[in-house]
Amino acid sequence: MSEQQKDFASIGNVKISVDVIAAIAAIAVSEVDGVTLLPSVSAADFRELLGKSKLGRGVNIKFTETGIIIEMQVLIRYGLVVTELARTVQDNVTNAVESMTALHVDSVNVNVAGIHTETEKK
Numbered sequence: 354m355s356e357q358q359k360d361f362a363s364i365g366n367v368k369i370s371v372d373v374i375a376a377i378a379a380i381a382v383s384e385v386d387g388v389t390l391l392p393s394v395s396a397a398d399f400r401e402l403l404g405k406s407k408l409g410r411g412v413n414i415k416f417t418e419t420g421i422i423i424e425m426q427v428l429i430r431y432g433l434v435v436t437e438l439a440r441t442v443q444d445n446v447t448n449a450v451e452s453m454t455a456l457h458v459d460s461v462n463v464n465v466a467g468i469h470t471e472t473e474k475k
Contacts (some may be wrong), residue, residue, distance in 0.1 A: 369454050375409025378423050378461075381449035382412075385441050387430040391466050420457030423450065426466040439463040 382390045392411035415422040423446055429435050443461040450458050 369456070371414045372409055374414050374421065374423075374450060374454060374456070375412040377409075377449050377453050378412045378414075378425065378446045379409045381445040382425065382427065382442055385438060385445055387433045388438050388442055389428040389430075389469065391426040391428055417459055420459040421450070422459050422462065424462040424464070426464045428467050428469045429465055431468045431470045435465055439465060 379390055382388055390411045411425055413424040415424070425442075425446075427439075427442065429438055442463050446461045447458045450456065
């Protein structure tokens, strides 16, 4: 399923693309100081790298009976507390997605794939 439908009483349906949900989550991650979203690169993503960039790259969305599961890989800046930053990412993503889409977030799975230093960013 590429879109989630939400019934808004008798005024009609709203369809939210998974790309929109992924973009909201990616922006929420970028708001956490010391955390960088690690984009996943599949064959399809590689073709996109040659074209325009996709904001939600690196965020996977799965639909469940009760809501959505969001999964991502991140890099954490060296010297910061990994568990605290991961929890901040989970809270930030949950709040952003739920407030902007009215969808329930079942879980936000943050996979810390590595660390980076300030000198690596330059």
